[in-house]
Amino acid sequence: QSMLTGTVLDENQVPLPGATVVVKGTSNGVATDFDGNFSIELTGSNDILLVSYIGYIKKEVDVTGKSATIISLEPDSQQLDEVVVTALGIEREKKSLGYASQELNNDEVVQAREPNLLNSMSGKVAGLQITNSPTGLGGSARVSIRGDASLNINGNSPLFIVDGTPISNEIVGSSGSGTQSVDYGNGASEINPQDIESINVLKGPAAAALYGSRAANGAIIITTKKGKSQSSKLGISFNTGVTIENVLMLPDWQNEYGQGNNQQFAFVDGSGSGIADGVDESWGPRLDTGLMIPQFDSPRTDGTRGGDTFVSDADIIPTPWVSQPDNTKDFFETGITKTNSIAISKSGEMGNMRLSFQNLDQEGTLPNTDLKRNTLSFSGTMNVSDKVKVNANINYVKTDSDNRPAVGYGTESIMYLFIWYGRQLNTNNLRDYWQPGLEGTQQFNYNYNYHDNPYFTMYENTNAQDKDRIFGNVSLTYDINENWKLLLRSGRDFYRDFRVRKRAFSTQRFPFGTYQEDNIFFEESNSDVLLSYDKNLGEKFKLNVSAGGNQLRQKQDFTKSVAPQLINPGVYSFNNSRQAVQVSSNNSEKRINSLYGYARFSYDNVLFMDVTGRNDWSSTLPEGNNSYFYPSVTLSAIASDIFNMPEWVSFAKVRAAYAEVGNDTDAYRLRSFYQNETPFDGSTPILTESSLIPNADLKPEITGSYEFGLDLRFFQSRVNLDLTYYDSATKNQIINISTDIASGYSSQLINAGEVRNYGFEAIANFVPVLTDNFKWSSTFNFATNKSEVTDLGDDIQFTLTESNGAFIQAREGGSISAIYGRGFQRVEDENSEYFGQMIINNQGIPERTDDLVYQGDYAPDFTLGMQNTFKYKNIDLGFLIDTRQGGIVVSRTKTIGSTSGQLQETLVGRETGIVAEGVVNTGTAESPVYTPNTVNVDARTFNNRYYERDNVEAAKYDASYTKLREVSLGYSFPQKMIQQLPISNARISVTGRNLILWTENPHFDPETVGVSGGTLQPGIENMSYPSSRSFTFNLQVNF
Amino acid sequence: CTEDFETININPNYPASAQPELLLPGIQREMAYNWGSQGWEEGFTVVQYGARLQFTSGDTYNWSPSGDPYDNAYASLRDVENIIRDTRENEDAQNYYGVALVMKSWIYSYVTDAYGDVPYSEATSGIENGNVTPVFDAQSTIYAGILSDLEMANTLLTDADNISGDIFYDGDIAKWRKFANSLRLRLLMRISDVDNATAVAGMTQITSNPSLYPIFESNDDMTFVEWNSDNPQPKYDTRSGSFDEVRLSQTLEKRLKELGDNRLYVFAQPTSNSEKGIFSEDFDDYVGMPNGLDDEAALGYSPTGNPDESGSNFISRLGILLGCRACNPEEASATASHTIIMSYSELQFILAEAAERGFITSGDAAMYYENGIKASFEYYTERVAAGGWSDITNAMQATDLDAYVAQDAVAFTGDSDDNLAKIALQKWISLFYTGFEGWSDWRRTGMPEVTPGPDAVNDGRVPVRFQYPNSVKSTNSENYNAAVQNMGADNINTKLWWDVY
Structure with missing residues (x-):
């Protein structure tokens, strides 16, 4: 015979007072004290302890030959006599409830370490x-x-x-x-x-x-x-x-064309005085081809920056026109x-x-x-x-x-800015967001027509x-x-x-x-x-x-x-x-x-x-x-x-x-x-x-x-x-x-x-x-x-x-x-060989429905x-x-990022134009005659018209994840x-x-x-x- | 313990009733603002005062069903009806009743001239008799109602000045009476091709008895809203990009240049490329662009054809009078630009046309015509002076108006067709940025000519109406369908009742 001392702990290593410890197959048992400690007499070889505590899974522990032990118990989330708090704070045995409820304990909530409980x-x-x-x-x-x-x-x-x-x-x-x-x-x-x-x-x-x-x-x-x-x-x-x-993910931007229009851009004052420099879209010149272009962050001959439009009108010295794939990512911090x-x-x-x-x-x-x-x-x-x-x-x-x-x-909103953000913009050059000498009264920016400098927005x-x-x-x-x-x-x-x-x-x-x-x-x-x-x-x-x-x-x-x-x-x-x-x-x-x-x-x-x-x-x-x-x-x-x-x-x-x-x-x-x-x-x-x-x-x-x-x-x-x-x-x-x-x-x-x-x-x-x-x-x-x-x-x-x-x-x-919205008109005649195809107008643009059409849930x-x-x-x-x-989820990022030429998919047809897949009605409204569309439309116009702002069909994604x-x-x-x-x-x-x-x-x-x-x-x-x-x-x- | 529930549920924030002087200014501000913004969106480009440099779908006639002015008009008409209901039987409030009838007439004319048939006889009674699906009345019915209301307003508006909250005329009842009759002349002229008898009778009634039917006698009487720093003129607060999307139209540029018309200095600014600021004496520094280009073509448009001289830099902005604060913080003015509801010069051109076509016998067409031209010059000279733009003011003051009027292209010396064309041209210039009036008059007369832009999508046609708002198709479908049945398809090419050319 020997004495065994031990401690019973819960899953968080907190002592469990009042836990029951019994030697298996005997009536020999004790309860733990306030600090979870116990001591028990063992009979000899093959000693097995049964340890139990209300709300915890009963555990068998082999203590043969031991004189001290620490035993930890696991909570039993499926215990039959589980007590839950119901309406009005009334505690009930879960087994007596006639309706569904599901409980989370502290661990399950705290583990996420989220500032927002929900x-x-x-x-x-x-x-x-x-x-x-x-x-x-x-x-x-x-x-x-x-x-x-x-x-x-x-x-x-x-x-x-x-x-x-x-x-x-x-x-x-x-x-x-x-x-x-x-x-x-x-x-x-x-x-x-x-x-x-x-x-x-x-x-x-x-x-x-x-x-x-x-x-x-x-x-x-x-x-x-x-x-x-x-x-x-x-x-x-x-x-x-x-x-x-x-940040987990940012939109998939294109990085081949910069700000501007018609593949042209030159900064003068960021509000239309240069070449397309009031335009906040990325349909501008091709990037990374060795082009030199005056930009908001190009130096002026007097040492100020191109964007310092209120303090200088000295000439802007062109700088390389290069892509900035991470210019939105760079803005975010840890x-x-x-x-x-x-x-x-x-x-x-x-x-x-x-x-x-x-x-x-x-x-x-x-x-x-x-x-x-x-x-x-x-x-x-x-x-x-x-x-x-x-x-x-x-x-x-x-x-x-x-x-x-x-x-x-x-x-x-910063994401609004980024959906219109020229793909050549170097975010770091916007950090110094006042024009010199005009601190507090005039921001410094790459565009003065529509936008605020993102750092100015966040700090001011x-x-x-x-x-x-x-x-x-x-x-x-x-x-x-x-x-x-x-x-x-x-x-x-x-x-x-x-x-x-x-x-x-x-x-x-x-x-x-x-x-x-x-x-x-x-x-x-x-x-x-x-x-x-x-x-x-x-x-x-x-x-x-x-x-x-x-x-x-x-x-x-x-x-x-x-x-x-x-x-x-x-x-x-x-x-x-x-x-x-x-x-x-x-x-x-x-x-x-x-x-x-x-x-x-x-x-x-x-x-x-x-x-x-x-x-x-x-x-x-x-x-x-x-x-x-x-x-x-x-x-x-x-x-x-x-x-x-x-x-x-x-x-x-x-x-x-x-x-x-x-x-x-x-x-x-x-x-x-x-x-x-x-x-x-x-x-x-x-x-x-x-x-x-x-x-x-x-x-x-x-x-x-x-x-x-x-x-x-x-x-x-x-x-x-x-x-x-x-x-x-x-x-x-x-x-x-x-x-x-x-x-x-x-x-x-x-x-x-x-x-x-x-x-x-x-x-x-x-x-x-x-x-x-x-x-x-x-x-x-x-x-x-x-x-x-x-x-x-x-x-x-x-x-x-x-x-x-x-x-x-x-x-x-x-x-x-249910989400309803305008979508694309399609051939509705099931007998037509073009059934289901988009109807394109004679300008090569898919036609929108007038009515709100079911788009998904x-x-x-x-x-x-x-x-x-x-x-x-x-x-x-x-x-x-x-x-x-x-x-489904209906996305404004998709709509705007397409019209603004920022998203990856807007690269399609930039140089060649786009011939939309679909059919043109060459007959009348009453008796339509469909022929495949052959009209080529330039990419900017096509994207602007395909992604009309209220076209929900063009903007929807499967929301599964x-x-x-x-x-x-x-x-x-x-x-x-x-x-x-x-x-x-x-x-x-x-x-x-x-x-x-x-x-x-x-x-x-x-x-x-x-x-x-x-x-x-x-x-x-x-x-x-x-x-x-x-x-x-x-x-x-x-x- | 529910006995105080009734009291608890009484709204402590807002009153259950409102005096007319509290409703009137809201109606006026809302509708004037809306008239101004729609005038900018459609009124401006469709008759080619301005052309779209960017977001050109409106300018290429790619129009969508339009909630405005429908929504704004009826929301304001709700309060107009509230004034009418509370003042009609009140002897001391007959001036409010009269003013409300004039406002009602103007708003209905605005909304029916946009869409055609609209709810009228059963409108605005959603609470009073629970009718939330009012029938659409034929435009002819609406015009009859408007004209009769205006005639009644002329008899009601006879008391001493006793109204307040009036941001049109600051309570001047005599001017309200003039507006009622002048507006009636505008609308009588509008229907003169479809109901000539009514038009002629009404015009004769008014012009033959000026003391019983007073009308505008000078620019002092015209109807407009003068904005203030709390409520600046509608373009003042826009972003510069939004303002700059609309530029001087080549159509306006050419017509003004052909006439040597100094109002070009008011309506447009020299190109940025000219580096002349807001004024240049040299007309060559003012360059317009064609209407109805698609986005790509518009942004890349070069007036000279030289690709190195393309883009916004080479095309005139609209005049500093309309300019936004962000576009030019030093020069822009919150108040110099009025929102014009109806001008004295417009009235003069209406009278000139009426006299020329023999609808009225009093007065002389040439006199009215010249009055109209001079009034327009005077008005704009006064406004640029108010804005503090001395170069433009000087140039306007230096205009030799007699020489201007005497030149062949202006002189009222031709045959009737020629004279009517000249009236139409001068009226069109004077209606610059006056809501839909330029468009309405063009729809009625077809003059001066509007040629759709190269990328316009409406099969060579210029829009002649708005499509009904999408919402009525679901909220009032039966009556909507009946209206379409009555009027013709709900598209931008269905002509209104009074539009027969």
């Missing part, structure tokens, strides 16, 4: 689609679950809940007089991933019915970390990481993000607390762009008495940026942000007695967002500069009361009945002030306004009162039924229609416990659910009103009636949804399958349909439309290899969704959003994600995420491959190595993101959305910034 969820949850906006720097991400169902394009985001209280995920976009949109990010992306204990994605209305209106698109329930209850000593955890990022966080936690009899702080400091890939975010979080629970517990969670987030890039199509024309946000809640639970329980909770999310736009003198759009301040204030409070009654009815029946109420108050104030022109350069103050300062404000308020209740029945822990009901009263709907009720019912049965199943079936559950969710609308949509416009001459006030026909009889929207699922586990849960089929319909949608403006009004608010979404989700989990030292686990997330506009009225073509002639439009019988056919993790001793390796198959989204490699220091140090565990890791992109698209990452004000436009690429590839080096130490 991005780190990409590809990890079946049916959850996250599309990054192409703006970097904590830009917005478009989130939808199970496809889009609302005809309100901005109304498809799930509801975000942190510790039981909703928080805003809004995008508050703005653009001022003449300035472009800037993406300031959406609300949910601001949560510090380090603070997250778990995220539970409730995918359908059944799961979210209790949250009411806003959860019709599902809900994302975030639970933050609390002070750990198993440890009485002060826990300190420290994390530091550095991320470096570079982005660096530093994150440092520290958390301290402690728990005891009185309760527990956790305090954390994170500093994130990001420099973007565009020069002079940055984002700083400081997050302070506190959570604490106090056990006031045996029966009363008080809990508080408070988060303060301070976001600062000196400059966020402008997005979209226009002179303020900034879009800053300063945002303070506080969200959190306070709650009290009172266990009145064995059966009754009371919860009171009040939560709040409020922020103040202050944005400053500066535009310097000599900016193309603002020769006298401009200055703008936006002040945004948002506040939402939710107060809940919930009374529950729990009762065992006999041996097998359990009943839980709850009833409660909620009041939501939401208030939003927006004030914008603009100094349209400045007096003195460089003084950004309203005192320095040359004209009357323009101020506009928009405040709105709404309220929803709710009563809700639910009942849960369970029989023998194998049959479960939940029934919920909720009634909302919304201030946004008219009296008579402002009260609406909606129910849900879910059923689940543990088949494996009811029927005899073969041994290899570890678990089998069937579930079914039906739910309805009602939805209201925005404030102030019942009556017409008169809006202010900028006064004339600063003194004559102007009003105009709103062009929307309001609706005094609006009814609430209702979403109804069925869902069926199977949860199957085989071979001791080494193979798991979770399958869900759903079918939902949203009807009575509140939409703003276009009307003939001749009615005096451009749109009308109506209740109409029914959109059906049905689809299938599968989550498959495997543990192909599991040994003492090695574990390989694999998860596949698959989702497919179809949408159908089942009822809208024959004549209605409802435009959800539009961008450059691409209309996302709902038509009866079509889908909600932005939604994918399916999405698939494949996640693999390998763990060998202290080393772990994981990778995530994310596939999106199908759908596969990404090696994430690879991470980690090493946890063995206990032996750090025993001497005052630290309990330490881990280093390196994570790569977006390492490889497989796509047919030669020019941009098809994972993109257009940004227009506060709307993210799916399926639209509108001068998107390149996505980036990043590497993060991270160290985590727990004391």
